[in-house]
Amino acid sequence: MAADEASLLPPPPPGSPRPETREGFDDRRDQTSQALQVAEDSAAAVPFFEEETSVDPAVSEESNGDLLQDVDEKPALPREQDSISAVIQALEEDSFIPPDVLDATLKGSDPAPDLSFSLHLLGTKYNDLVKRWLEKKSLEESAAPKHETLTRKYAELWAERKRLYNEVIELKGNIRVFCRCRPMNSEELSKGHSSVFEFDPSQDSELQILTTENSRKQFKFDHVFGPQDDQEAVFAETRPMVMSVLDGYNACIFAYGQTGTGKTFTMEGTLENRGVNYRTLEELFRVSEERSSLMRYEFFVSMLEVYNERIRDLLPENPNLPSKKLEVKQAAEGTQEVPGLVEAQTFSIDGVWELLQAGARNRSVGSTNANELSSRSHSLVRVTIRGENLMNGAKTRSHLWLVDLAGSERVGKIEVEGERLKESQFINRSLSALGDVIAALASKNPHSSLGIYSHLPFCNFFPFICWTLMFVQISPSSADLGETLCSLNFATRVRGIEQGPARKHADPSESFKFKQMAEKLRQEEKERARLNDTLQLLHVKYASRENVFKEKLRDLENQLAEERKARHLHQEDGNRFHNKPPLPPANQRRQPLGRISSNLPPPAQPRGSGGGGDWLAPVPEKENLPSVKRKLDNGGGAGGGATGKPPLMKARRILLAPVVRPAAAPAAGQSRRRASIAAVPGGAGDRPRARLSLAFSREVAATAGSVLRIPRRRSVMMMPLGTPDGKAGARGGGGGAAASGNKFSSPPQQGQWRSRIPSMASPRQRLRFLSSPAANRNMSSAGGGGAAQPAGGKLCFSVQKRLVVGSPLMKMKSFASREAAAPPSIIGRFGSAQRILSTNRRKSVF
Numbered sequence: 017m018a019a020d021e022a023s024l025l026p027p028p029p030p031g032s033p034r035p036e037t038r039e040g041f042d043d044r045r046d047q048t049s050q051a052l053q054v055a056e057d058s059a060a061a062v063p064f065f066e067e068e069t070s071v072d073p074a075v076s077e078e079s080n081g082d083l084l085q086d087v088d089e090k091p092a093l094p095r096e097q098d099s100i101s102a103v104i105q106a107l108e109e110d111s112f113i114p115p116d117v118l119d120a121t122l123k124g125s126d127p128a129p130d131l132s133f134s135l136h137l138l139g140t141k142y143n144d145l146v147k148r149w150l151e152k153k154s155l156e157e158s159a160a161p162k163h164e165t166l167t168r169k170y171a172e173l174w175a176e177r178k179r180l181y182n183e184v185i186e187l188k189g190n191i192r193v194f195c196r197c198r199p200m201n202s203e204e205l206s207k208g209h210s211s212v213f214e215f216d217p218s219q220d221s222e223l224q225i226l227t228t229e230n231s232r233k234q235f236k237f238d239h240v241f242g243p244q245d246d247q248e249a250v251f252a253e254t255r256p257m258v259m260s261v262l263d264g265y266n267a268c269i270f271a272y273g274q275t276g277t278g279k280t281f282t283m284e285g286t287l288e289n290r291g292v293n294y295r296t297l298e299e300l301f302r303v304s305e306e307r308s309s310l311m312r313y314e315f316f317v318s319m320l321e322v323y324n325e326r327i328r329d330l331l332p333e334n335p336n337l338p339s340k341k342l343e344v345k346q347a348a349e350g351t352q353e354v355p356g357l358v359e360a361q362t363f364s365i366d367g368v369w370e371l372l373q374a375g376a377r378n379r380s381v382g383s384t385n386a387n388e389l390s391s392r393s394h395s396l397v398r399v400t401i402r403g404e405n406l407m408n409g410a411k412t413r414s415h416l417w418l419v420d421l422a423g424s425e426r427v428g429k430i431e432v433e434g435e436r437l438k439e440s441q442f443i444n445r446s447l448s449a450l451g452d453v454i455a456a457l458a459s460k461n462p463h464s465s466l467g468i469y470s471h472l473p474f475c476n477f478f479p480f481i482c483w484t485l486m487f488v489q490i491s492p493s494s495a496d497l498g499e500t501l502c503s504l505n506f507a508t509r510v511r512g513i514e515q516g517p518a519r520k521h522a523d524p525s526e527s528f529k530f531k532q533m534a535e536k537l538r539q540e541e542k543e544r545a546r547l548n549d550t551l552q553l554l555h556v557k558y559a560s561r562e563n564v565f566k567e568k569l570r571d572l573e574n575q576l577a578e579e580r581k582a583r584h585l586h587q588e589d590g591n592r593f594h595n596k597p598p599l600p601p602a603n604q605r606r607q608p609l610g611r612i613s614s615n616l617p618p619p620a621q622p623r624g625s626g627g628g629g630d631w632l633a634p635v636p637e638k639e640n641l642p643s644v645k646r647k648l649d650n651g652g653g654a655g656g657g658a659t660g661k662p663p664l665m666k667a668r669r670i671l672l673a674p675v676v677r678p679a680a681a682p683a684a685g686q687s688r689r690r691a692s693i694a695a696v697p698g699g700a701g702d703r704p705r706a707r708l709s710l711a712f713s714r715e716v717a718a719t720a721g722s723v724l725r726i727p728r729r730r731s732v733m734m735m736p737l738g739t740p741d742g743k744a745g746a747r748g749g750g751g752g753a754a755a756s757g758n759k760f761s762s763p764p765q766q767g768q769w770r771s772r773i774p775s776m777a778s779p780r781q782r783l784r785f786l787s788s789p790a791a792n793r794n795m796s797s798a799g800g801g802g803a804a805q806p807a808g809g810k811l812c813f814s815v816q817k818r819l820v821v822g823s824p825l826m827k828m829k830s831f832a833s834r835e836a837a838a839p840p841s842i843i844g845r846f847g848s849a850q851r852i853l854s855t856n857r858r859k860s861v862f
């Protein structure tokens with residue numbers, strides 16, 4: 017046995033009998049190997065392994081733990097024979113063999129030590145297998161949810177990447193224009209032509225054309241490739257756009273330019289310098305391989321040629337048969353199709369080059385003076401990509417058009433005639449149509465171009481194309497300057513059309529200016545909206561307030577009407593006052609004038625020669641009506657003839673009844689405006705005093721529609737109108753003169769009056785009480801004992817109150833003009849309102 021073979025055997029356990037001879041050892045090794053093989057085979061065959069997918073990891077771990085626990089708990093078997101039985105039983109039951117049982121197989125004097133050793137080895141191996149299997153199963157099951165989460169996340173990220181990628185492509189522009197200038201060829205150099213192409217590689221989107229010796233014309237494109245840029249550099253810029261085709265977007269790359277400027281070189285290239293077509297397919301295969309775990313792609317290549325407005329298949333199934341005529345038709349789902357066009361499926365990049373070359377060989381080529389190998393047809397390669405998402409089953413189908421257009425040179429330059437002239441005309445017409453189609457595409461109404469340019473089939477596909485890349489190929493030679501400028505102008509037009517309102521290539525400073533303007537406009541719009549809202553709110557507020565005011569006005573008018581009505585009734589009642597003036601019902605005493613008027617005395621008889629008798633006659637209307645005023649002027653003036661003064665002005669409110677006013681505040685629902693005059697016994701001194709308590713409500717209607725706010729309650733203390741000797745004798749009109757003198761010349765004191773008279777139910781009761789001897793006694797004692805009593809126990813005074821609203825000075829001036837000699841006495845002032853006592857109107861109260 018070789019040494020290395022011996023090293024493969026496991027070391028025998030300590031204490032185990034070892035064979036002495038090489039032969040014995042070899043036999044034992046063979047037996048062990050056979051036993052191991054049998055054990056492994058049996059382990060592979062037992063259902064234990066087949067059931068692995070149905071075992072719960074928690075349960076398996078638990079059972080594993082139980083097994084190990086059982087091992088610990090089982091007592092060591094003393095006898096070797098028993099241990100062998102235990103091992104065999106464990107194997108039969110597919111359970112873990114306890115290590116001590118295994119060890120026991122080697123102990124003692126076994127008649128077959130090799131068998132014991134083999135059994136031990138087998139058991140150990142078996143235990144290892146069970147342990148590994150359990151670990152593997154546990155790992156698999158714990159990783160399963162993670163695997164699912166990761167797969168889902170991957171799918172989400174992939175979808176997001178796809179969206180962002182295509183968004184970037186869109187932001188870069190749906191139509192991009194690259195310019196490529198080929199190097200000067202030997203013929204041009206030999207003829208001594210100079211290069212008109214100027215290009216700074218650091219400014220890779222600008223080029224300049226020397227139009228004359230001193231002037232240049234600048235052009236800007238998405239990218240400019242100079243003569244030194246190779247095919248790889250060109251494709252590096254193209255690659256990002258190609259990728260979106262795999263995401264299900266249609267795309268188109270076409271080369272445009274004068275004959276011999278390198279269109280075919282850019283698109284097809286050569287074996288050494290493969291062009292865009294080959295590199296694109298190569299890239300598509302590479303990426304599809306990358307995505308193979310998520311997507312499955314199928315690629316189909318078609319090649320066709322448009323020659324003199326006829327479509328020809330460049331990959332016919334049988335090249336020997338004449339090519340059939342193809343047409344672009346609209347499919348049922350609205351897409352454009354070319355029925356009958358061969359679609360060659362390609363499974364790898366290996367066969368693509370051959371395929372492209374075969375198609376290129378079938379192109380209609382001719383020879384002109386401009387370029388011997390110039391193609392007089394448009395060559396189109398269509399790559400169809402069918403994709404299927406392996407996770408959700410979503411399917412996509414997209415086309416990539418790779419177009420090598422015919423030379424764009426003007427007919428006049430090429431000296432052709434006959435068939436060649438016809439070709440040139442077709443070419444020029446189709447190229448001019450291409451511009452129109454692109455313009456329609458850029459004007460966001462690409463469907464308008466459908467069907468009108470069937471001679472350029474890929475134009476019909478433009479509406480379904482997500483993005484387009486145009487290579488404008490130019491020659492650097494001064495001999496081709498005219499054609500170069502034409503091509504560049506056309507490309508500029510294509511790019512300019514696309515730029516329009518698009519998002520790219522806007523001047524940064526201009527865009528910043530526009531952004532600022534837009535921001536300002538937005539702010540102004542916001543402000544305008546805010547002001548509008550405020551205005552609306554004010555309108556609403558104004559409308560609600562107007563309603564409130566209208567309501568108030570209506571209330572006031574109602575009150576005024578009630579007052580008029582009450583006054584009218586009270587004046588009628590006044591005619592019967594000598595008997596018992598009736599009080600209006602409590603609910604009609606809300607208005608102060610109603611209350612006052614309810615106590616009107618009976619009309620006084622004319623006294624004296626003044627004959628002012630009729631001024632006290634019941635006035636049907638308000639006292640400040642013009643008719644009344646005239647009456648007052650005539651009668652009152654005469655009545656007050658003792659002074660001979662004309663009345664100051666119309667009185668608005670007249671209080672005639674002496675009212676004992678309780679100190680308590682008016683109950684809710686009572687009149688808001690009250691005026692009362694109470695004649696009460698005076699204080700110390702021999703002069704009887706009458707206290708006039710004038711209480712005003714908070715609001716006094718000064719004029720219709722205006723409300724004057726005054727303090728809720730005021731009491732005005734006034735001197736009584738009795739005679740200095742204490743006789744408050746009855747006075748007629750002439751008595752007015754006495755009362756108008758110094759009785760009210762000094763401003764009255766203001767103070768709080770507290771009634772010492774028992775509260776009476778009604779003014780009439782109070783009046784009776786005041787007239788009674790008991791009251792006189794009562795008042796006399798209250799007044800200091802020494803006070804003279806009113807004659808006959810009767811109280812007689814005259815008072816007139818006037819409410820003047822407005823500036824006191826103005827009113828005074830007004831009074832002065834009419835009554836210069838006797839200014840009215842102001843007995844109370846509440847804000848801009850004054851209470852004035854005048855003597856030109858008097859009423860006697862008993």
Ligand SMILES: Nc1ncnc2c1ncn2[C@@H]1O[C@H](COP(=O)(O)OP(=O)(O)OP(=O)(O)O)[C@@H](O)[C@H]1O
Nearest residue numbers: 198275276277278279280281387389390391422423
């Ligand atoms: N960038 C370039 N670098 C090197 N050689 C170039 C380049 N561009 C064009 N050429 C060479 O110029 C010649 C004319 O090119 P090509 O045939 O591609 O022009 P074309 O525009 O396709 O002409 P046509 O309109 O006749 O098809 C070819 O020999 C080509 O190898």
